[in-house]
Amino acid sequence: MAAAASAMGWRRRVHLWLDHGAGDDPVANAIHRGLILLICANVGAIVLESVPDIAARFGPAFAALETVSLVLFTLEYAARLWVAPEHARYRALPAAQARLAYARSLPAIIDLLATLPLAFVALGLGDLRTLLLLRLLRFFKLGRYSPGMASLAAALHAERKALFACFVVLMGVMLMTASLMHLVEHEAQPDKLGTIPDAMWWAIITLTTVGYGDVSPITAAGKAVAAVTAVLGLVMLALPVGIVATAPTKLLVLDQVDFRALTARSPKLAAHIRKLARDA
Structure with a gap:
């Protein structure tokens, strides 16, 4: 019983960190700023990789960044699925249904597509270059961290x-x-x-x-x-x-x-x- 309560407490805390519901919490700020920098670095690397001279010179660095990014984005997606029952929209649902409902939401789909290159490469179904569009989808993850983009999305949905x-x-x-x-x-x-x-x-x-x-x-x-x-x-x-x-x-x-x-x-x-x- 105590272990279950402790797990729910940690789930609630991770939810606040990921969704920035913890106010000025330094952990939440660090996570959000780190993810924003990682997304920007990924998009910049994808663009620079298309220049042959730069790709030849910094190819190993780009590959290392891609590997680290795929692991971190996969962990982020798994964490967001785990804390989905804490989200206000899904709090009334059982844990499994809450996670399934979150997985069908647009932000979750973008998160999943951002992690798919890792699965494709692990299964030997293609190299990272052939998965360019899936990698570029990471740019839209920035919408989660921008109040302006959130307001625009709300306006588009309303109209x-x-x-x-x-x-x-x-x-x-x-x-x-x-x-x-x-x-x-x-x-x-x-x-x-x-x-x-x-x-x-x-x-x-x-x-x-x-x-x-x-x-x-x-x-x-x-x-x-x-x-x-x-x-x-x-x-x-x-x-x-x-x-x-x-x-x-x-x-x-x-x-x-x-x-x-x-x-x-x-x-x-x-x-x-x-x-x-x-x-x-």
Whole structure:
């Protein structure tokens, strides 16, 4: 019984260290700063490895860094699975279900993919160079340690339906403009706009305001369609930008409303929160 309580105490402590719930705890700060430095070093090494001269000169150092990183990231993933029952979102679940639910979350999936190169190499299924994309996924682990990225992710999640609607509208506009361009230009440029799929490439490049210039209209009707498409492209880009830009403000307002409603129901809680704010 005492051993089980001790294990749960350590699990709680490790959870606070990993999720930075221990305030200014030096161990938590050291772990987070060390992991951030390790992730940055990994991404930098992956980029530098693509330069032949640097790879030839520092190859052994890059290999050593990769090996150490894989071991540490694997230990981190295992530790996060172990402490998953302490997470507020999974605390009501049994330990096994909590760990399974955490393993299905996006941060856990990124952590797992960051450790897969070790398994592949151990099984002889490929060398580290062929697993470049899996190694680069470690960059997204930084999102766990950045409040700004966490806020952006929350904003994107809150506005996911509106953003998906924007994507659907973009696909519809692309299809319509591509069809129009095909109708007016297929005889003049059968090699470039002879089919609707060919015209869809031109449409998406124009709507996104990239404009490579490899395909352009040469007829008067085609130029008119291109002009309208270019203007629609500005509108299509402005829609998601406006949605994402206003999302944090909406979340802040909702949080304030929830806080006011909560404190109105419990004046003692409001007084306690104000006291904590003064003492902070």
